[in-house]
Amino acid sequence: MxxxxxxxxxxxxxxxxxxxxxxxxxxxxxxxxxxxxxxxxxxxxxxxxxxRNGIDCSVGVHYLGSLDKGQILHSFFDYLGVTDVIPVSRMGNEGVIDRYIFDSPDTHPPSFDMPTGIDSYEDNLRRSFPEDEAAITPILASVRRAATQLHGLEFLRSGDSDFSLLDQTRPLGEILTDHQCSPGLRSVLAIPACWLGVPAEDCPVYYHNMALASYVSSSWRLExxxxxxxxxxxxxxxxxxxxxxxxxxxxxxxxxxxxxxxxxxxxxxxxxxxxxxxxxxxxxxxxxxxxxxxxxxxxxxxxxxxDSHGIFSVHALVEKNRHAELSYNIFKVDTDSHGNVPDLRYYQIRRCNSEKHNLLSILTSGKEYLWQPWQDTISGQRGRAYVDLKEKRATDLIAEANTLLGDLGNIEIVDIYTPLTMRDWVNSPGGSAYxxxxxxxxxxxxxxxxxxxxxxxxxxxxxxxxxxxxxxxxxxxxxxxxxxxxxxxxxxxxx
Ligand SMILES: Cc1cc2nc3c(=O)[nH]c(=O)nc-3n(C[C@H](O)[C@H](O)[C@H](O)COP(=O)(O)OP(=O)(O)OC[C@H]3O[C@@H](n4cnc5c(N)ncnc54)[C@H](O)[C@@H]3O)c2cc1C
The missing domain is CATH 3.50.50.60 (FAD/NAD(P)-binding domain)
Known part of the structure; x- marks a missing residue:
C-alpha cells in the first residue's frame, strides 16, 4: 500500500x-x-x-492480566512479536488470584478471593454478599460487557476519539450507591480501581471494569x-x-x-x-x-x-522453611464504615535468585511525609533522617506482614523504594506511580x-x-x- x-x-x-x-x-x-x-x-x-545484593526486585510488573489465547494482552504480545520470548505462568490454579483481607468484622467478611473467570468471581460475590443479590446482577453484566469489548479490541476499531466506550464515565462509587451495595461489596469492588491508583468514588466505571475484566479473565506471573x-x-x-x-x-x-x-x-x-x-x-x-x-x-x-499517588515498597528475604512461595497475591484492605478503601497493602511471596530464600514484596501508597522535606534532594544524598524514616516504615510494614502471614522469622530487607526513588528513576512528577x-x-x-x-x-x-x-x-x-x-x-x- x-x-x-x-x-x-x-x-x-x-x-x-x-x-x-x-x-x-x-x-x-x-x-x-x-x-x-x-x-x-x-x-x-x-x-x-x-x-540488589544479587536479588532481582520487580517494580512495575507483579502480575499480568489477559494472556490467554484470544485475550487482549495475548493479542498485543502476538502482534508485537514477543509472546515466545516472555515466559509466564498462570495464576489461580488453586482457585485464588488475589486474596483480600479485611479487619472490619461488623461490615466485612474476613476475606474475599478473586478466582479466574467472571462466572466464578460472580459466584464468590453472591456467596459472600447474599444481601447484595439484586445489585450483583447488573454490576457483573457491565463487567462482562467490558471483557467482550476489551478482548474484541473494540478500541482499535473505534473512530477518532480515544475509544467509543468512554461514554461509561460515571464514577463507580455513584453506581454502587445507586444499587445500595453493602460496605463489604463496595470494598471488594473498589480494589480494581486501586490498581489504577484511582479512588472508587471517582473512578469512571469503564476503567474499573476494564481493570477487573483484564485480571479476572486470566492472571499470569513472569517466569x-x-x-x-x-x-x-x-x-x-x-x-x-x-x-x-x-x-x-x-x-x-x-x-x-x-x-x-x-x-x-x-x-x-x-x-x-x-x-x-x-x-x-x-x-x-x-x-x-x-x-x-x-x-x-x-x-x-x-x-x-x-496525578496518581506515589508508592512505597519493601523487598525482603524470607527463609524458605519459614514461608513457602504464595501462588496468589494478598491485599490487606483498609476500609471505612461506608466500604470505601482509603489505603491498602499488597503482598507477594515468590521464589527468587536465592537458594534458601523467597522474596517478600510489599507495596503501599507513598505518604506525603516521605516526600516534602526531601523534594530537592537526589538519591544517596537525602541524609540519615530520610533513611531512618523509610526504614521505620519498612519495619512497620514487615511487622504487619508477620501478623498477617504468620511468623516470618529472620527477615532481611533487600531494598526499600519511595515515591522519590520513582521520581528520579523514571522522571514521574511527584513520584506518581500511574x-x-x-x-x-x-x-x-x-x-x-x-x-x-x-x-x-x-x-x-x-x-x-x-x-x-x-x-x-x-x-x-x-x-x-x-x-x-x-x-x-x-x-x-x-x-
Ligand atoms: C509499583 C508499581 C507496580 C505496578 N504493577 C503492575 C503490575 O503488576 N501489572 C501491570 O500491568 N502494571 C503494573 N504497574 C503499571 C505499569 O508498570 C506502568 O503502567 C507502565 O510500566 C508504564 O510504562 P510507561 O512506558 O508509560 O512509563 P515508564 O516505564 O515510566 O517509562 C518511561 C521511560 O522514560 C524515561 N525518561 C523519562 N524522562 C526522560 C528524558 N527526559 N529523556 C529520556 N528518557 C526519559 C524513563 O527513564 C523511563 O525509562 C505498576 C506500576 C508501579 C509503579
Whole structure:
C-alpha cells in the first residue's frame, strides 16, 4: 500500500518504558525509522527489575492480566512479536488470584478471593454478599460487557476519539450507591480501581471494569525477571531496525511555528525528526517546550492535571522453611464504615535468585511525609533522617506482614523504594506511580492526550489512556492511530 505524505519517516521516541517500546515496535513494523531515547543506562522503565545484593526486585510488573489465547494482552504480545520470548505462568490454579483481607468484622467478611473467570468471581460475590443479590446482577453484566469489548479490541476499531466506550464515565462509587451495595461489596469492588491508583468514588466505571475484566479473565506471573521482559521488547524493536540510545536524556523539544523539528539532549546534541513521541509524563514534555510553542490553554490544561499517588515498597528475604512461595497475591484492605478503601497493602511471596530464600514484596501508597522535606534532594544524598524514616516504615510494614502471614522469622530487607526513588528513576512528577489520574473529575482534561498542540509531536505511555501493561499498550496503538489517521491505521494495523 502506498504511503500518504503525512506518514512519519524519522521518528524519535522519548522514553523506553513499555509505552515507548511498544509504540516504537508498531511504527517500525510499518517501515518507520524509529529511534528511542532513554535517559537511564538500560531500557525498560518501570517494566525493568533492578538488582540488589544479587536479588532481582520487580517494580512495575507483579502480575499480568489477559494472556490467554484470544485475550487482549495475548493479542498485543502476538502482534508485537514477543509472546515466545516472555515466559509466564498462570495464576489461580488453586482457585485464588488475589486474596483480600479485611479487619472490619461488623461490615466485612474476613476475606474475599478473586478466582479466574467472571462466572466464578460472580459466584464468590453472591456467596459472600447474599444481601447484595439484586445489585450483583447488573454490576457483573457491565463487567462482562467490558471483557467482550476489551478482548474484541473494540478500541482499535473505534473512530477518532480515544475509544467509543468512554461514554461509561460515571464514577463507580455513584453506581454502587445507586444499587445500595453493602460496605463489604463496595470494598471488594473498589480494589480494581486501586490498581489504577484511582479512588472508587471517582473512578469512571469503564476503567474499573476494564481493570477487573483484564485480571479476572486470566492472571499470569513472569517466569523471568522484569529485565528479561524489557530486553524482549528492546530486542524486538532492534530486530525491526529500530535503535535504542541509552544514557540519552532529552532536555528540550525543538519546535518552529508550532511544527516539530527534533529534540536536544542534555549533552546539547541535537537530533532532527518529522515525528517526536513523548512516552513519558505529559507535564515533563510540557517542561521541554519553550514559551509560545503551545497555546496558553494547552499549557494550562496539562500543567493543571492531577496525578496518581506515589508508592512505597519493601523487598525482603524470607527463609524458605519459614514461608513457602504464595501462588496468589494478598491485599490487606483498609476500609471505612461506608466500604470505601482509603489505603491498602499488597503482598507477594515468590521464589527468587536465592537458594534458601523467597522474596517478600510489599507495596503501599507513598505518604506525603516521605516526600516534602526531601523534594530537592537526589538519591544517596537525602541524609540519615530520610533513611531512618523509610526504614521505620519498612519495619512497620514487615511487622504487619508477620501478623498477617504468620511468623516470618529472620527477615532481611533487600531494598526499600519511595515515591522519590520513582521520581528520579523514571522522571514521574511527584513520584506518581500511574501517571495522570484517570478520574471522573478530570475526564475532559484527560481526553485525547495522545495529541499535542504541536504538529508532529505526540504522546504515548501510561498517562495517555490508562496505566498497566494493557492500558499502556492500548495507549500506544491509539497514538499510532492518531499519527497515521484512522483510515490508514485500519488498513495497516492488522491485529
Ligand atoms: C509499583 C508499581 C507496580 C505496578 N504493577 C503492575 C503490575 O503488576 N501489572 C501491570 O500491568 N502494571 C503494573 N504497574 C503499571 C505499569 O508498570 C506502568 O503502567 C507502565 O510500566 C508504564 O510504562 P510507561 O512506558 O508509560 O512509563 P515508564 O516505564 O515510566 O517509562 C518511561 C521511560 O522514560 C524515561 N525518561 C523519562 N524522562 C526522560 C528524558 N527526559 N529523556 C529520556 N528518557 C526519559 C524513563 O527513564 C523511563 O525509562 C505498576 C506500576 C508501579 C509503579
Amino acid at each position: 502506498g504511503r500518504t505524505s503525512s506518514f512519519p519517516q524519522r521518528v524519535l521516541i522519548i522514553g523506553s518504558g513499555i509505552g515507548g517500546l511498544s509504540t516504537g515496535i508498531i511504527l517500525a513494523k510499518h517501515g518507520c525509522e524509529v529511534t528511542v531515547l532513554e535517559k537511564n543506562n538500560y531500557p525498560g522503565g518501570l517494566m525493568r527489575s533492578y538488582r 523471568c525477571s522484569g529485565s528479561n521482559m524489557a530486553e524482549a521488547f528492546a530486542g524486538r524493536l532492534r530486530e525491526l531496525g529500530g535503535r535504542i540510545i541509552t544514557g540519552a536524556e532529552v532536555s528540550k523539544i525543538e519546535v518552529k511555528s508550532r511544527v516539530i523539528k527534533g529534540v536536544q539532549l542534555s549533552t546539547k546534541e541535537r537530533l532532527t525528526a518529522d515525528t517526536v513521541i513523548g512516552a513519558i509524563h505529559p507535564k515533563v514534555i510540557l517542561g521541554m517546550l519553550s514559551p509560545g510553542d503551545v497555546k496558553p490553554s494547552y499549557y494550562q490544561r496539562i500543567s493543571g492535571l492531577t 501517571g495522570v489520574l484517570r478520574s471522573a473529575s478530570q475526564i475532559m482534561a484527560t481526553a485525547l492526550l495522545s495529541r499535542t498542540a504541536v504538529r508532529g509531536l505526540y504522546l504515548s505511555g501510561q498517562s495517555v489512556l490508562a496505566p498497566g501493561m494493557i492500558g499502556t499498550i492500548m495507549g500506544s496503538f491509539n497514538t499510532v492511530k492518531h499519527i497515521l489517521g484512522v483510515e490508514e491505521f485500519r488498513a495497516l494495523v492488522d491485529i
